[in-house]
Amino acid sequence: MNSDITKKLLKIVVLTIIISYGLDKLVFFGLNKISDNVMTGQAIGKLNQFLSVKDNTDFLVFGNSRANHHIDVDLFNDNSYNMGVDGVGIAYNSTLINTLQEDKKQYVIVHIDTKNFFDKDYDGSDIRGLKTKYHRNDQITTALNNSNRLSLLQHIYYSMNYNGNAIGIIKNYFKPGYDFKTYNGYDPLTINKSQEEMRDTILSKADTNEECNKNLEMNLVAIDYLKSMKSFIDKAPNKTFLFVTSPIYNDTCDKDNKMLTALMNELGLNYLDYTNLYKNQKDNSFWKDPTHLSKEGAEAFSSVLLKRYKTLNN
Amino acid sequence: MLFNSLEYLIFLPIVFIIYWLLKNSYKKQNILLLISSYVFYGWWDYRFLSLIIFSSFLDYFVGQKIEEAIGNKNKKRWLLVSLCSNLGLLAVFKYYNFFADSFSSTMSSIGWEVNDLTLNIILPVGISFYTFQTLSYSIDIYRNEIKASRDIVGFFTFVSLFPQLVAGPIERASNLMPQIEGKRKLNATLIKTGVFQIFIGLFRKVAIADNLGVYVDSVYGNYEIHNSSTLLVATVFYAFQIYFDFSGYSDIAIGSAKLFGFNFNRNFNFPYFSRTLTEFWRRWHMSLSFWLRDYLYISLGGNRKGIVITYRNLLLTMLIGGLWHGSSWNFVIWGGIHGLFLSLEKYTFSALKIKTFNAFGYIYTFIVVLVAWIFFRAPDFHSASTIIVEIFSFNYGSLFVGNINTFINGLLLLVLGFCIDLKIFRSKTPLEDYGIKFNTVKLSIIVSVIIIMLCLFYSTAENFIYFQF
Incomplete structure (x- = not known):
């Protein structure tokens, strides 16, 4: 390789580093500007809305899609917000809970999934769902740094924080999906006639009796995040926390449920396990699929939960 | 190591810099490429390096024997050693369970219950690619199209060169060996x-x-x-x-x-x-389709033995091409569909006297x-x-x-x-x-x-x- 070629190569490398770094910051700050004004959509809008209302709300729900689709927060309190988000786990929720004001009086329901605690591959990477707030929210930035779930390149190329979300953000900026001022975060799943057949096929596939995994072990990462929540609860005496697992169509193993209940008791956390609430009910109208209730099922479940909530508060 | 990994992002520039620091000796560059290629492959599973080394050694040795053999019969004998060994490796690691399972299913369908014959075999990454590459080397020597290599490091590098080791392109010795056995230059x-x-x-x-x-x-x-x-x-x-x-x-x-x-x-x-589908196969996975054409379709007689044999050859080539992709009947059917339509196209073109x-x-x-x-x-x-x-x-x-x-x-x-x-x-x-x-x-x-x-x-x-x- 002669010196001319070396120079040319170095020029390409240096120019690429400079241009890509500059372009990255341009894109990052541009998307920041846009995303700050986006209040709709799962890409960032729901998180933005949560961060803006979290300290003025009396009743909050955290969890994954099951929390989002199963708990009708309006039944519990007029000033409420359901922060359930598709595909997230306990790392995501624990981080958000730690952003709450400690002294504010609030009632918090945390939806937890038993599966999350027994998934040996769970590594807390769902915390990446908060990456759009990396370098922009101190608590979230600290949690992301501590999680070691971010790529090394993310420290150089900030636009990676918008990975997978850019189009959704832009779309919601120009065309919001709903009126966020009237949105409480609860998204019931309605099923039309044409979807019923598909639903019944899916449920029939889930209608089998599988044996429990003999080597059930709790995931240490999930336990750590649960303990982090527990530390926050201890520091926030004005808040009331209730941990809930919502129904599943056909859970054939209760060993994991018992182990999780034992852990919750050990940590002194209020926990209600409704996994088998509708186990013997053969009416498919309560279901969208084996892990998600339909609107009808969610309304019924929310009523059951409301009764228990009232009992607990009296 | 994956091309889209952080490891490769570090690996490539390091090898690149050392490689061009050794620009005065292509033999030293080859040693570096060989070691780097084995590191690249071993990153996935170092145990299967032994297969690549075995395959490389075998064809290096057999290639020389084919060239030195006197008479077509002796050359063919050595070529058979290469064919049987390379295809044997593929048969064991890629197809054994498929054929054992198909045999058991066939037997049970006629009422004979056979014990489970399948084995717990892991498919070594890239085996289909590098065995085809070494096979083409031996066949080319047999056809007097290239000379056997006497540079063992060069030949081993040809088989394992990391950019093409695990998923091709399936490089021919006629293209790559002269480049490996000579000085390389980098230009703009x-x-x-x-x-x-x-x-x-x-x-x-x-x-x-x-x-x-x-x-x-x-x-x-x-x-x-x-x-x-x-x-x-x-x-x-x-x-x-x-x-x-x-x-x-x-x-x-x-x-x-x-x-x-x-x-x-x-x-x-x-x-x-x-x-046309014919055109598609001149544009899709060209290194494989040209390999199949040159070493299988033409070896079967190509289009030289009449129209019926031509269709048979097309279908057979595509069925084997399908099976090359994986040990499943679905791949065979995939190849069969292509073979069938290629034959139909050939018939249509000749009947209508059109080219496309x-x-x-x-x-x-x-x-x-x-x-x-x-x-x-x-x-x-x-x-x-x-x-x-x-x-x-x-x-x-x-x-x-x-x-x-x-x-x-x-x-x-x-x-x-x-x-x-x-x-x-x-x-x-x-x-x-x-x-x-x-x-x-x-x-x-x-x-x-x-x-x-x-x-x-x-x-x-x-x-x-x-x-x-």
């Missing part, structure tokens, strides 16, 4: 075209293919519950996923090789812009390829046939979108990828040479834009589709 053209092709390849794989794959996996994972429109869209997405995945891989491989002064043969040439179809040929070719892809993607025959029946039942209800962000990202990136392909295709400049059109600044800007696109749209698939073959 190689740098520009190489860098451009690496980044285009990364974009095709990491952004386009992997995003499309998320939707395809979710639909094909639950194919029973989806309607015609969803299955059709998922199959179209798959057609582009596999194209951008494999052509992206080939681009990174060819681009990486250029940085070391090597020119690999082209592996893809915009296959979906084909008016008109513009409708693009649609015809895409439809045939699309239907065949269903067998390629579906896990078994039952699911593939269910999907085909559903698609052709025209039950076009509402489209399942899944995660709206993922779907829209996939769709937009597909459109972008298609437009880029169309632009390069219409420019008449091969993608392999396209980088030369840009000066240093322009190239840096293009690469930077691709980097940002990757940051915004990368998706994290574990592997390249063709690694499983």
Whole structure:
């Protein structure tokens, strides 16, 4: 390789580093500007809305899609917000809970999934769902740094924080999906006639009796995040926390449920396990699929939960 | 080691710098390439390095024996040693369980229960590629088309050269060995075209293919519950996923090789812009299709022994080509569909005395390829046939979108990828040479834009589709 070629190569490398770094910051700050004004959509809008209302709300729900689709927060309190988000786990929720004001009086329901605690591959990477707030929210930035779930390149190329979300953000900026001022975060799943057949096929596939995994072990990462929540609860005496697992169509193993209940008791956390609430009910109208209730099922479940909530508060 | 990993991002520049520091001795460069290639492969599973070393040693030795043998009979005997050993490796590691399972099923269907004959065998990555490469070397020597190598390091490097080791392109000794056994030079053209092709390849794989794959996996994972429109869209997405995945891989491989002064043969040439299936196979996975043509189709007699034998040869070549992809009847059927339509095309061309179809040929070719892809993607025959029946039942209800962000990202990136392909295709400049059109600044800007696109749209698939073959 002669010196001319070396120079040319170095020029390409240096120019690429400079241009890509500059372009990255341009894109990052541009998307920041846009995303700050986006209040709709799962890409960032729901998180933005949560961060803006979290300290003025009396009743909050955290969890994954099951929390989002199963708990009708309006039944519990007029000033409420359901922060359930598709595909997230306990790392995501624990981080958000730690952003709450400690002294504010609030009632918090945390939806937890038993599966999350027994998934040996769970590594807390769902915390990446908060990456759009990396370098922009101190608590979230600290949690992301501590999680070691971010790529090394993310420290150089900030636009990676918008990975997978850019189009959704832009779309919601120009065309919001709903009126966020009237949105409480609860998204019931309605099923039309044409979807019923598909639903019944899916449920029939889930209608089998599988044996429990003999080597059930709790995931240490999930336990750590649960303990982090527990530390926050201890520091926030004005808040009331209730941990809930919502129904599943056909859970054939209760060993994991018992182990999780034992852990919750050990940590002194209020926990209600409704996994088998509708186990013997053969009416498919309560279901969208084996892990998600339909609107009808969610309304019924929310009523059951409301009764228990009232009992607990009296 | 994967091309789209952080490890490769570090590995490539380190090897590149040391390699060009050794520019005064191509033999030292070969030693470095050999060690680097073994590190590259061993990153996945070092135990299977022994197979590559065995295969390399065998053909190095056999190649010399074929050349030295006096008389055709003796040459053939040595060639058989190479054929049996290489195909034997493939038979054991890739096809044993398939044939054992098929045998058991056949026996049980006629009422004879046979004990489970399958073994717990792991398929070594890249075995189909490097065995075909070494086979072609021995056959070429037998055909007096090349000379046997006497440079053991050079030959071992030819077999294991890391850019093409695990998923091709399947390089011929006639192209690569002279480059390995001589001094390499790096020039501005190689740098520009190489860098451009690496980044285009990364974009095709990491952004386009992997995003499309998320939707395809979710639909094909639950194919029973989806309607015609969803299955059709998922199959179209798959057609582009596999194209951008494999052509992206080939681009990174060819681009990486250029940085070391090597020119690999082209592996893809915009296959979906084909008016006939024959043309499609001249544009899709070219290193394999030309291998099959030169070493199988022609060896079977090609089109020299009459029309019936020609059709038989076409069908047989495509069936074996299908089986090369994987040990499943679905791949055989996939090859069979292609073989059948290639034969029909040949018949039509000769009956109508035409050389190609008109513009409708693009649609015809895409439809045939699309239907065949269903067998390629579906896990078994039952699911593939269910999907085909559903698609052709025209039950076009509402489209399942899944995660709206993922779907829209996939769709937009597909459109972008298609437009880029169309632009390069219409420019008449091969993608392999396209980088030369840009000066240093322009190239840096293009690469930077691709980097940002990757940051915004990368998706994290574990592997390249063709690694499983």
